[in-house]
Amino acid sequence: MTNNNHLRLLQPLEGNPWNIEAYCQKGGYEAWQRCLRENNPDSVISTLKRASLRGRGGAGFPTGLKWEKVFHHRSAERYFVCNAGEHEPGTFKDRHLITHSPHQLIEGCLIASFTVGAKESFIYLNAEFTEARANLEKAMGEARERGFLGKNILGSGVNLEIEIYDGHGSYVAGEETAMLESMQGRPAQPKQKPPFYPTDFGLHGKPTLVNNVETLSHVPHILRNGPEWFTQVGPEQSPGTMLFSLSGAVNRPGVYELPLGTSLRHLIEECGGGVPNGKKVKAVFPGGPSFAMIGPDQLDLHMDFDSLKKAGTGLGSAGVIVVDDATCMVRQTLKLSSFFREESCGQCPPCYIGTENLEELVKKIEEGQGTQQDLDRIMQISGYIKGTGFCTLVTGASVLVQNSLRLFRSEFDAHVANHACPFAPAPV
Structure with missing residues (x-):
């Protein structure tokens, strides 16, 4: 499938994760x-475009x-933000990268900030990632001591600092416009696109480059290796490797770096060791709960954006959740419906009303009080609210119940x- 030369993001370093000497070696x-x-931003951008690197945060937009x-925006005032919020269920690869490989993220952030000419640069970090933050701060300290970060970097006259911003937000705060709103002291509520694309109207109303942790971690390797x-490796339209957060009913949950296009079956059976206790796969969320589930007859699907x-369904940030055949899917749907209801920011009426109604109906059915009319209402409400919000939360909530x-x-x-x-009671 590939050789270890292409599996770079999770390469262990000798000693502590923040050991800059081991990283430089x-x-x-x-x-x-x-x-x-070289001070040639166009060359850097051209390299990323030729590599066809797509964002690893959800949408798969071409990074270059x-x-x-x-970079080419008419405004001279630009900003850079690394989105390390990561609040979605089943997704934990960014936390893993920051905790175990902080220097490649720092290097990616430095390259991105310098390339687009950012006035200020930030890492928006989930405040719950205490170990990741500690390792990141130590790594930044070592980078500063080596002269890679700070004032007059390596005698070049370039001054570049990266500030860690504590993200005390929610799932919605991970949406880039909501994140930027929260960084300016306002409620973490998404803005409508268009016109509020961060590349045009971002932090302080200025063009802002936003990338997630994994995307930025790929950048130094691409520039160094070409x-x-x-x-x-990977399909022509989605090349390279990607980190898959594998959780749920598998023997070996964890983060796995694999070429895009790898089959879901390989991820679950070879990497994850299959389903425990002799059970079978009942359903899989290939891109987290915001994307449609697939059944056991689709395990040979290729894990890439286009396939x-x-x-x-969708790849999203590759948070793969496996459900076994002993699980009640009504209960599973209720659990995730409650998550969407709780995480709605309340800005869009179809979202905060619709997610509440869906949760109530699914709960009614799970408790044995539902009717066939309630099932019809679920489909009706889902159809009404899908695609009506400023972000994708309400669509994810409707896709979840419709698909289930x-x-x-x-x-x-x-x-x-x-x-x-009809299933066994849920464990307490």
Whole structure:
């Protein structure tokens, strides 16, 4: 499938994760030093475009195009923000990267900030990531001592600092416009696109480059090894490797770096060791709860942006959640419906009213009080609210219940007919 030469993001370092000497021995900060020497932002952007690096935070937008848009913006005042909020259930790869490989993120942030000419640079970090923050701060301290960060970097005359911003937000605060709002002291509420694309109207109303942790961590490796190296693995439209957060009903949950296009079956059975206790796969969320589930007959799907979109679901940030055949899907749907209801910021009426109604209906069915009319109402409400919010939360909530009801209608019907859940009680 690939050789270890392409599996770079999770390469362990000798000693502590913040050990800059160990990172430099593996080629760390070489790309950053070359950027300083050459001072050619167009060349950096061209390299990323030729590598066809797509954002690893959800939408899969071409990274080079985003950097180009900010760099060539007519406004001379620009900003950079690394989005390390990561609040979505089943996604924990960014926390893993910051905790275990902080220097490659720092180097990626330095290159991004310098390339787009950012006035100020930030890492928006989930405040719950205490270990990750401690390791990141130690790594930044070592980078500063080596002269890679701060004033007059390596005698180049370039001054560049990166500030860690505590993200005390929510799931919605991970949406880039909501994140930028919270950083300016306002409620973490998404802005409508258009016109509020961060590349045009971001932090302080100025063009802002926003990338997530994994995307930025790829950048130093691409610049050091070349775009041709990066495109040797993965599909033509989605090359390179990606980190998959694997959780749920698997023997070996964890973070796995694999080429994009790897089958879901390989991830679950070979990497995750299959489903425990002799159970079988019942459903999989390939991109977290915001994207449609797939059944066990689709495990040979390729895990990349375009293949999953074609199959009616999505890759998102690759938070893969496996559900076994002993799980009540009504209960599972209720659990995630409650999450969406709790995380709604309340800005869009269809979202905060719709998510509340959906949770109430699914709860009614799980408790054995539901009717066939309630099932019809679920489909009706989901159809009304899908795509109506400023962000994707309300769409994710509606896709969840629609998809669950379509795939597991017999379970919903059994709850209604028997006035009870036919599965074993949920563990306390």
